[in-house]
Amino acid sequence: MTDSWVRLELTVRTFDSARFTPYVDRCRAAGVTFLSVAESGDGEEERRRLYELNKECSADIPERGAFYSYEEYARLRFASPSYDPGGIIVARDADGTWVGMAATSLHLSEGFAFNEMTGVRAAYRGRGISLAMKTLGIAFAARRGAPVIRTIHHPANASAIAMNRTLGYVDTDWRISP
Template structure:
């Protein structure tokens, strides 16, 4: 390791997790999460590990390894984040952090690491490519600036009412059944799922920074037939879409567009500067809806996979 560099594991210590939060915000704000989110989601990945890189006592980077939440716990690949603040790059700190993550992956009995990147930071992709990583998957990312946007009329299709899980907590089980259907229909190369009820609750419902009035539901009578899960991120500047989906029997009937209008109104109520969303390349209908709403392309979200080096 470079002289003066030490790697300190954060565990679940709130003060160290606050440092992790600040480092994520500085190095990859689109992936940043809060201390409260890290603690709330700890049951999903009890083996999650996070490390702070300190150079001469100053925090300059981080690495994390843990379960990919939408995949089974025994999946052979770990999610891995690596970031170094701008003024400390080019000093082998990223290499030391990635080496730590590879050791952690071996200790967890896994074969691969999956690192999130952005096309807007090609140096990060090049760093990983030089170390044997290759692109596994990418998502189209979009952004809607809100400075000059007015709240639209929601205008749901006939027979549909738009509400929220905050207003209708009695619909949790029905909302879960819909989430199971939506996740199963995603055009993803892997077996993503909503998980069991408790996992879905921790991951998608009772989430700090994601109020339940931002879990929008489209109801046909008392049956949820579409939903849009929103969350506040980038320290209040952005509202993001965690998931938008519609039951198969209701697709193509204007439900998703009504949810998008309701989501825009909600984001404006939060005082956000922009909305963000991601689309799988094969999800052409949702991509078309987003473009009609004025979303603009931003650098793609790229997942890079690489082997856990042999010990």
């Protein structure tokens, strides 16, 4: 696995949400709705749907390797102290199918939020859904008082890196604490 990860950070208070609201509006006009996992109920059915969506979207991450079992995923995501179902934005198609997700966890005692995963099913890409979900995830972090949002990418994940830079994320040298 590479050791040259791209580390990015966004200062929440300087984020220009108005610049990206048209992505949210355009998606909604096309029949895509957005809700948090908290709004969807955060029950076992929603968690399994999130797992399947995350697993499918993660397959495109360079050097990702095998995805977790549901039990591992539940332990790592849902049992984590940083888990907040309000920070996981889901995009739904008009028929109710979950087509995308953007997961933001809170690490406020350490002074940041973390964008863990943003993904859209292949058939729905290129419609601005990722930018819309990320915009809503940033709004979540702002409401919860996070001063910055961090994310990390494999250097070959050019589309995710470019999307984050479009939103205003900048390169930084932060490191995940051991």
